[in-house]
Amino acid sequence: MTEKTETGGLKAWLNADVPTSPSHAKAIQAYLGWLKLVANPLAFLGFLILVALVLCAAFAPYIAPADPLAQNLAERLSPPGSGGYLLGSDELGRDIFSRIVYGSRITLMIVTLVALTAPVFGLLVGTFAGYMGGWIDEALMRITDIFLAFPKLVLALAFVAALGAGIENAILAIAITSWPAYARIARAETLTIRNSDFISAVRLQGAGTLHIIVRHIWPLCLSSIVVRMTLDMAGIILTAAGLGFLGLGAQPPMPEWGAMISAGRKFILDQWWVATMPGLAIFIVSLGFNLLGDGLRDILDPKKSKS
Amino acid sequence: MTSVDTTQGVRRRKAASPFLRVAKRIGASLFSVIATLFGLLFVTFLIARVMPIDPVLAVVGERASNEIYEAAYKQLGLDQPFIVQFFYYVRDVVTGNFGMSNLTARPVLDDIARVFPATLELATLATIIGVLFGIPAGVVSAVYEGRWPDQVIRFIGLFGYSMPIFWIGLIGLMVFYGKLGWVGGPGRLDIFYEDIIPSVTGMILVDSLIARDWTIFWNAVSHIILPASILGYYSLAYISRMTRSFMLEQLGQEYITTARVKGLSETKVIWRHALGNVMIPLITVIVLSYASLLEGSVLTEVIFAWPGLGNYITNALLSADMNAVLGGTVIVGLVFVGLNLLSDFLYKIVDPRSR
Numbered sequence: 001m002t003e004k005t006e007t008g009g010l011k012a013w014l015n016a017d018v019p020t021s022p023s024h025a026k027a028i029q030a031y032l033g034w035l036k037l038v039a040n041p042l043a044f045l046g047f048l049i050l051v052a053l054v055l056c057a058a059f060a061p062y063i064a065p066a067d068p069l070a071q072n073l074a075e076r077l078s079p080p081g082s083g084g085y086l087l088g089s090d091e092l093g094r095d096i097f098s099r100i101v102y103g104s105r106i107t108l109m110i111v112t113l114v115a116l117t118a119p120v121f122g123l124l125v126g127t128f129a130g131y132m133g134g135w136i137d138e139a140l141m142r143i144t145d146i147f148l149a150f151p152k153l154v155l156a157l158a159f160v161a162a163l164g165a166g167i168e169n170a171i172l173a174i175a176i177t178s179w180p181a182y183a184r185i186a187r188a189e190t191l192t193i194r195n196s197d198f199i200s201a202v203r204l205q206g207a208g209t210l211h212i213i214v215r216h217i218w219p220l221c222l223s224s225i226v227v228r229m230t231l232d233m234a235g236i237i238l239t240a241a242g243l244g245f246l247g248l249g250a251q252p253p254m255p256e257w258g259a260m261i262s263a264g265r266k267f268i269l270d271q272w273w274v275a276t277m278p279g280l281a282i283f284i285v286s287l288g289f290n291l292l293g294d295g296l297r298d299i300l301d302p303k304k305s306k307s
Numbered sequence: 308m309t310s311v312d313t314t315q316g317v318r319r320r321k322a323a324s325p326f327l328r329v330a331k332r333i334g335a336s337l338f339s340v341i342a343t344l345f346g347l348l349f350v351t352f353l354i355a356r357v358m359p360i361d362p363v364l365a366v367v368g369e370r371a372s373n374e375i376y377e378a379a380y381k382q383l384g385l386d387q388p389f390i391v392q393f394f395y396y397v398r399d400v401v402t403g404n405f406g407m408s409n410l411t412a413r414p415v416l417d418d419i420a421r422v423f424p425a426t427l428e429l430a431t432l433a434t435i436i437g438v439l440f441g442i443p444a445g446v447v448s449a450v451y452e453g454r455w456p457d458q459v460i461r462f463i464g465l466f467g468y469s470m471p472i473f474w475i476g477l478i479g480l481m482v483f484y485g486k487l488g489w490v491g492g493p494g495r496l497d498i499f500y501e502d503i504i505p506s507v508t509g510m511i512l513v514d515s516l517i518a519r520d521w522t523i524f525w526n527a528v529s530h531i532i533l534p535a536s537i538l539g540y541y542s543l544a545y546i547s548r549m550t551r552s553f554m555l556e557q558l559g560q561e562y563i564t565t566a567r568v569k570g571l572s573e574t575k576v577i578w579r580h581a582l583g584n585v586m587i588p589l590i591t592v593i594v595l596s597y598a599s600l601l602e603g604s605v606l607t608e609v610i611f612a613w614p615g616l617g618n619y620i621t622n623a624l625l626s627a628d629m630n631a632v633l634g635g636t637v638i639v640g641l642v643f644v645g646l647n648l649l650s651d652f653l654y655k656i657v658d659p660r661s662r
Binding site: 142146147149150153154155158159162235241247258265269275276279282286291 | 339609
C-alpha cells in the first residue's frame with residue numbers, strides 16, 4: 001500500500017515516512033485509507049453508489065425530467081419507456097423516475113438526521129458510563145439493555161402510533177430505537193482506553209473528566225462508531241421505508257420510496273413497475289451502504305482484515 | 308453477553324461453595340431479567356401516556372356528559388399520581404390483563420393467543436430454512452476464504468441485508484403466484500379449505516398432520532413456502548456470516564493442523580472437528596435470529612396477509628387501537644427477552660468451559 005512513487009509534489013508529500021505536522025499526518029492517513037478503499041472494488045462500488053445518491057439529491061431539479069407531483073391522468077400507469085416516462089408512470093400519471101430522483105432527498109434527509117442524533121447520543125451515554133464506572137455505569141447500561149431488549153421495528157411502530165404518523169416522527173422513532181448499539185460500542189471502547197497510560201498522564205496534568213472524555217476518548221471511539229453507523233444505515237433506510245410502506249412514515253404526496261411501493265401494491269399483478277422501481281432504488285442505496293460498511297470494517301480495523 | 312461477563316466475575320472471586328455460586332448466578336440473571344421487563348413496561352406505559360388519543364373519550368364516547376366523563380376518568384385511575392398509575396398498569400399486565408381491543412371487542416390477550424401460532428409457524432419454518440442453507444454456506448465460504456465461492460456467498464448475504472422485505476415479498480408474489488402460479492397466494496390456506504380441520508396447536512401445518520388431511524397440508528405448504536423462504540433468506544444471510552467468522556477462528560487452531568497431520572480426510576476435519584466446535588456459539592446465533600424473525604415478520608405478514616402477531620399489531624395501529632398495539636409490543640418484548648435468556652442458558656449447557 002505504501003509504495004513510493006516519484007511523481008511530483010503532492011503524492012510525495014502524502015507518501016512521506018515522517019509527517020511534519022498533525023494535519024500532514026491526518027492527510028497521510030486519509031490518503032492511505034483512500035488507497036485501501038480504491039483497492040477494495042466492492043467497497044469502492046458502495047462508495048460510488050452513495051456519491052451518486054448525494055449528487056442525485058443535490059441536483060434533483062436538473063436530473064428529473066418532470067415535476068414529481070405533476071399529475072397526468074390521461075397517461076396513468078404507462079409502462080416504462082412509453083410516452084417519455086423512463087420508468088413508467090404511477091396511478092396518477094406522475095413520472096416514476098422523477099419521483100425516485102426527488103425521493104433521494106427524503107432518504108438522504110432521514111439518513112442524515114438519524115446519523116446526527118442516534119450515534120451522538122449513544123457516544124455520550126457509552127463514554128460517560130464507561131469512564132465514570134460504578135453505579136452510573138450500572139444504571140446507564142441497564143437502561144441501554146432495556147432498549148436493546150426491545151425489538152426495533154415493533155418499538156418504532158409503537159412510538160409512531162403514539163406520536164402520530166409522519167416523517168419527523170418516523171425519524172424520531174428510528175433514532176430512539178437505534179442509539180443503544182452505539183452506547184454499547186462506545187462503552188466497550190472506553191473501558192479499554194480508560195486505564196491506559198496516556199489517560200493517566202493527561203489526568204496528572206490536571207485535565208478534568210469532561211476534557212478527557214471529549215478530547216481524548218471520543219476521537220478513539222470514532223472509527224468503530226463510524227463503521228457501525230455505515231452498516232446500520234442500510235437497516236435504517238429499510239426501517240424508514242417499511243414505516244412509509246405501512247403509511248406511518250412520509251405522507252402522500254411526498255415521493256418517499258416506501259410509500260411509493262405501498263401505492264403500487266394494488267397494481268403489482270398488472271402494472272409491476274409502479275412498485276418495482278422504487279424498491280430497486282431502496283435496494284441499490286442500502287446495498288451501497290452495506291458494501292461500503294463491509295469494506296470500511298476491513299480498512300479501519302486492522303485486526304479483522306488479517307483474519 | 309452481559310450474563311456471561313458476570314459469571315466470569317463470580318468465578319474469579321472463587322465463591323465459597325458451588326451451590327452458593329449457582330444461586331448467586333441465578334439470582335443475578337433473574338434480577339437482570341426482571342429489571343429489563345420492568346423497564347419494558349415503563350416504556351410502553353410512557354408511550355400510552357404521550358399518545359394524543361384521550362382514553363376517557365374512547366370509553367364514554369364523544370357525547371358523554373361531564374359527570375359521566377368525570378366518573379370514567381376516576382374509574383380508569385387517571386386522577387391518581389403518575390407512579391400509582393404505572394403500578395396499576397404493571398399489576399394489570401402481570402395478571403394478564405391487557406385490556407380490551409377496540410377493533411375486535413375481545414380481550415387483547417385472547418386475540419394474541421389466537422394469532423401467535425401463525426407467526427410461530429412462519430418464523431420456525433424460516434429459521435429451519437436459514438439453518439439448512441446458512442450453515443453450509445458459511446462453512447464453504449470459510450474454507451474458500453477470499454476466493455470466488457466466498458465472494459459469491461458474501462454477495463448473496465449482502466443482497467439479503469439490502470433488500471426491503473416487503474418489496475421482495477411483493478415481487479415474489481407477482482412472479483411465483485401471479486405469473487407462474489407455482490405457490491399459493493396471500494393467507495394461510497385457500498379460502499375454501501379454511502376452518503375445516505380442528506385447531507389443536509393453531510399451526511396449520513401441524514394441525515393438518517394431526518388430522519391426516521393431506522390436501523390441506525399441501526395447500527398450507529404452498530401458502531407458507533414463499534413467505535418462509537423470504538424470511539429464511541434473511542436469517543440465512545446472518546447465520547452464514549456468523550458461521551464463516553466462527554469457522555475461520557477454528558480453522559486457525561492447532562488441533563486442526565494436528566488432525567490434518569494425522570492424515571484425517573479434509574471432509575472430516577472441516578465438517579466434524581471444526582464445525583463441531585462452531586456449533587456451540589452458533590446455537591446462540593440461531594436463537595437470536597429466531598427471535599428477530601418473530602418480530603421481523605411484521606412486514607412479511609402484512610404483504611402475505613398472514614394472520615399473525617405482526618399483522619395484528621399493524622392493523623391495530625392503523626385503527627388507533629392502543630391497547631392492542633401496546634399488548635402486542637409487550638408480548639413481542641417478552642418473547643424477545645425470553646429467547647435471549649434461553650440462548651445464554653443453552654450456551655452454558657453446551658459449552659463445558661462455561662459451567
